[in-house]
Amino acid sequence: MSSLTGVNKSLVIFAALVVVLAGIKAASVIVIPFVLAAFIAIICNPLIRFFAKYGIPKGIAVVFVMLMIVGVGISLAGLVGQSMTDFSEKLPEYKAQLKEEFVWVVNVAASYNILIDKEQIISLFDPGKMIDVATNMLTGLGGVMANLFLIILTVVFMLFEGPMLSKKVHLALDDPEMKMQQIDRFLDSINSYLAIKTMVSLGTGILAGFMLWALDVDYFVLWGVVAFMLNYIPNIGSIIAAVPAVLLALITQGPLVAGFIAGGYLVINTVMGNIVEPRFMGKGLGLSTLVVFLSLIFWGWLMGTVGMLLSVPLTMIVKIALETSQEGRWLATLLGNGEELKLED
Numbered sequence: 001m002s003s004l005t006g007v008n009k010s011l012v013i014f015a016a017l018v019v020v021l022a023g024i025k026a027a028s029v030i031v032i033p034f035v036l037a038a039f040i041a042i043i044c045n046p047l048i049r050f051f052a053k054y055g056i057p058k059g060i061a062v063v064f065v066m067l068m069i070v071g072v073g074i075s076l077a078g079l080v081g082q083s084m085t086d087f088s089e090k091l092p093e094y095k096a097q098l099k100e101e102f103v104w105v106v107n108v109a110a111s112y113n114i115l116i117d118k119e120q121i122i123s124l125f126d127p128g129k130m131i132d133v134a135t136n137m138l139t140g141l142g143g144v145m146a147n148l149f150l151i152i153l154t155v156v157f158m159l160f161e162g163p164m165l166s167k168k169v170h171l172a173l174d175d176p177e178m179k180m181q182q183i184d185r186f187l188d189s190i191n192s193y194l195a196i197k198t199m200v201s202l203g204t205g206i207l208a209g210f211m212l213w214a215l216d217v218d219y220f221v222l223w224g225v226v227a228f229m230l231n232y233i234p235n236i237g238s239i240i241a242a243v244p245a246v247l248l249a250l251i252t253q254g255p256l257v258a259g260f261i262a263g264g265y266l267v268i269n270t271v272m273g274n275i276v277e278p279r280f281m282g283k284g285l286g287l288s289t290l291v292v293f294l295s296l297i298f299w300g301w302l303m304g305t306v307g308m309l310l311s312v313p314l315t316m317i318v319k320i321a322l323e324t325s326q327e328g329r330w331l332a333t334l335l336g337n338g339e340e341l342k343l344e345d
Contacts (some may be wrong), residue, residue: 037154083222097251201231232309236267
C-alpha cells in the first residue's frame, strides 16, 4: 500500500512538472525577460554592495549601475547592429561562394577516387546553415532585448527589493536557517559563476576580435561579440562562434588564413576555457559534463537563446533546490559531478 502511495505521489509530481513546463513554454514572452532580469540583478548586486561600503546611497548606486549597463548595451548594439545589417545583405552571396568552395572539395576528393554525391552532401551539410546558427542565436537574443525597458525596470525593482526579499524568505520558510544556507549558497555560486564567466567571455571576445582584426577579416567586431556571447554556452558555444569567422575567411582570404584562424580560436578557447576559467572557478560548478550538455538542449528548447546562455545557472538552481529535500536528493546526486563518490573512496 505504501509503495502504491509512493508511485501515485511520483506520478502527481511528474504531472505537475509537465504542467509547469508547458506553462513556462506558453508564457515564454513574459518569463524570458523576467529570468534575464533576475540574472542581471544578481550580477549587479555585488556592485551595489560595493558602493554601499563607501556610503553611497542605494538609489544613486542603482541608477549609476543601470546607466552604465544601458550605455554599454546601446554602444554595443550600435556597433553590432550595423555589422549585422551589412552582413545580412551579403549573406546570400557568401552562401553561394561557400557552396562553390564545398563543391571544389568534393571534386578534389573525386580526383582521389573518393566518390561523393554533391547534391546529397550539400543538402545534408549545407555550409551556409553553419553561419545561420550563430547569427540566428544573436538575432534571437536581440529579439529578447527588444523588451529592454521592461527588463531594466524589473532589474531596478529587484535591486531595491533584494534585502527585503531575503528577510521575507527567512520568515516564510518552515526551517529558515537550513533553507537560507541553501539560498546563500545558491546566490554565492551564481554570483561567482556569472562574474567569472563574464570576465572569461569578455577576454575570449576581445582576443578573438583582435585576431580577426589583425588578419583583416570582415566584421571582426561582430564576430568578437558573437565569441563573447556564445562563450556563455557550455561545451559547444565557442565552437559555434568560430564557424562563421572561419568560413568567411575561407571565402575572402583562402584556406591558409582560414586554417590559421581556426587554430587561433582553438588556442584562445583552450587557454581561456581550460586554464584561466578553472583557475578562478575553483572546483567547478558541481555538475557533470553530460548534465551540462543536456541542460543546454533542454533550456534551449524551453526558453530559446536566453535558456541556452543561462543553462548552467538554471540547472544549478534545480540541483540546489533538489538537495534541500529528502525526496529529491537522489536526483541532485545524479546531476552532480561525482565529488561525493570521490570523498567516500
